[in-house]
Amino acid sequence: MSKNSSRSLGTVLLFFLGGFVGGTLLAILLHTLTTAKFEVNYLWDLPSLLLGSLAAVVALLHGMLGYRGVVRGLFWQVGGTLAGALFVTLVRWLLNLTGAKYTLFDMNTFGFTEPAWVLGAVVGSVAFVAGVGAITDWFKWALGEKTSEHHEDESGWRKYFGVSLDHKVIGIQYTFTSLLLLSVGGLFALVFRTELAKSGLQFLSLQLYNTLMSLHGIVMIVSILLGIAGVMNYLVPMLIGAQDMAFPRLNAFSFWVAIPAAVLLLSSLALGGFDTGWTGYPPLSVRAPLGMQMFFVAIWFAGWSSILGGLNLIATALRMRTNGMTAFRMPIFVWASFATSIISLTATQLIGLSFQLVLFQRLFGMPFFDAAKGGNPILFQHLFWFYSHPAVYVFVLPGLGLISELLPVFVRKPLFGYKWVAMSSLGIALVGFLVWAHHMFTSGMNEYLRVPFMYSTLLVAVPTGVKFFSWVATLWGGKIDRDIPTPMLFVLGGIVVFLLGGLTGPPNATVSTDLHLTDTYFIVGHFHDTMFGGYIFPFFAALYYWFPKATGKRLNETLGKWHFWLMTPSFLILTLFMMRVGLLGMRRRIGDYDPGLNFDPWHLAMTIAAYGIALAVLIFFINIYRTLRSSETATGNVWRSRSPEWQVPSPMPVHNYEHPFEVVGEPYDYGLPGSIYVKMDAEG
């Protein structure tokens, strides 16, 4: 096949089906070989279905692209996994010759032993990055070869499936992957939400419920990390007038290393799953099935994606600003991204370390968290939450920045208290480093620690309050169209939902109430409010708002409104009911509950609401599909924005601005006559 010819849709679908059939048949063959008995039922078992799906996706991509880009990466990942696993097995066989006795193949852990799988997972991930071509240039540098400064992308949609150094392409790759994982994580939620609609066990086993519940959490977290990385990657260089990020190759690497992580994460479902929740606390995580290790390795690689992405963004924001863009003329979103990146650059190392310690305890028996040998399980929680609490600020700060960014555009008024809002993001990020132990009020840590952590947590409300005050004051007296545009709807929805999440926070931060609320659905409701208000709503607002910038086409308003008006009430029902049953004593993370508690109707309503959200997101995907197919274009300044990226035609050219622009005024002075933010034709 020549490099750029396309196969017909039918052929590609045949590839897909062939891959699925091949994958499942391979699974049953392996099962038969390893267990020495043939079971037809294994065809419908999770491992074979997942292997089938993986093969189907690879075959589909292969049909579309041929053997290059992401397809080559995936093939190399499979090969690398086998190579790593076989290497460990070989070493064990050699050690057996010296007299020590090691297991070579373990049928309880799907053929290979656990150490073999772990090294396989690591080698496979590295092989993916090498196979896709994200580290080729660095290898050349190490060998003393020169590489071209300019990297030509392939034309059309193919460039999104291979390594590109253009921050806009990488931003879209991130966003696409994020939406994909969002759907997968959402599907997991739908499955166990359906199970929860009635008390008693319907169709899931408790182990599978636990795995799905844990995977829902972590897949969504990775999806959010990729989503914010996507929006930040796409927007920040554009907003500050840069041609690209500071380190384009590192940028591509950050994205591509997240893909094998996602594959590993989903593979844990086939490799026994794990039942710890996304937090992976020992000692349970020391005893959990093999899937636990896949989860640890996956998060380790996803963490590197986040760390290096944050590094790149900090360097970009510090070094790449155009003339006249002083710190206090930067868009709020750049401030928010900067604050977020400080957290992801530093704190992420600690979740990696905590998971690595458990991984090593499992592999080598190092008793970090084994109290009988002088270890301390509480230590894990400290290390883990030192990242995982600030992580929620990683998730919401860019979203809150987006709200501040979009609000003035739609109310045609200056943003109220620009400097305070800019500093509040940094404030939240810094205070966020001091609050982690509020997740551990009931963990058995020293009791005197509870009080300082309670107060530091309540302190977060101050910079957050600054943001809310600014939003309300910006809205005050503003002019909003009677027919509110979809991005603005999502901005307003985000403010309301995040307010709910914010108000339900202090009861959890206060020790006396938290002792009752901890581990109940109240926490689940609170958490989902903050995530939807701080991430999902602003993320959708950003997608609707910048979609014309990226594609030159505007998403359909009617479908957008259906999306919003279906998702918002469904979501409010879901989380308010969660909090209600939580207050009445419904425990979180359980697959079954006592029918005597009379929670059945509430849970049924929640399940229906969850399907409402899923339907709304489906409408969004249909909207994207239809818009991309339509011929209507929107290349101008769709939202009458003052921001530089809207002063040039959409879609954005490869190196952004033809001439560097100059910042001469304040960014958000909407409605002030005569005020100018950027001069586009500044002398280059």
Next chain:
Amino acid sequence: MTHENHPGSLRQGLLVFIFLAFLTLVEFFIAITNQSLLLLSIVALIKGGLVMYYYMHVYKLAEEGSQDQHSDDWKLRTNRLGLWLFILSDSFVFGGLLVSRFNLLGLTRPDLNQYLGLLVTGVLLISSFFMNRAETQMGQGDRKGFVISTTITMLLGIGFLAGVVGVEWREAPFSVGDSAYSAIFFMMTGMHAFHVLTGVIFLGIVLNNGRRGLYTAEKHWGVEAATVYWHFIDLVWILFYPALYLIGRLA
């Protein structure tokens, strides 16, 4: 030139090295006399500060230069910022390990071979001296000196690895799974040794490229990056050595 006391001169390098070696002996002395956590921490922090300033040239981050985003000077300073951000990030791993060590072991320490500890510390310290020489020599366009100094640095790095992984790991009176002591000991030395290994590989790449004449006196970012990274590894050991060998009473 080499006899003046300017940054990177032989005299300055020697002075810094002698001072660091002296402080290491002071640490050892404190450890066998009163084991004061405060004193040991202060000495370790002074050593770390010296390394950061004289070996890693942290002040270069604040240097002004060309504003032209296509100039070599601008790119160099951006690269420097990126490397230091990476070091900041990486130091959180080692910080986490230090915290874990004090959480698990408190003011006690594992039973280790003190002389071996002092020996490998000295080896790493000398390697940092030669690393500093290598960078200076490259800055002066002395390629031959650069090759020799880098080779010595690499050999000392490998010697350090042999001392820790080859000897100390075998000699330790406990095995991996015995207790929290053994776990934290193997984890800290292992994580550090892994970084030393990557540093040696990095130096090997730089050495090879330097021998082939890919760096000049003006333009040698690869050498500078490898140098800063190598000194960072030394910096970590400056904190790990007292934490593992000196602080606290014997368990």
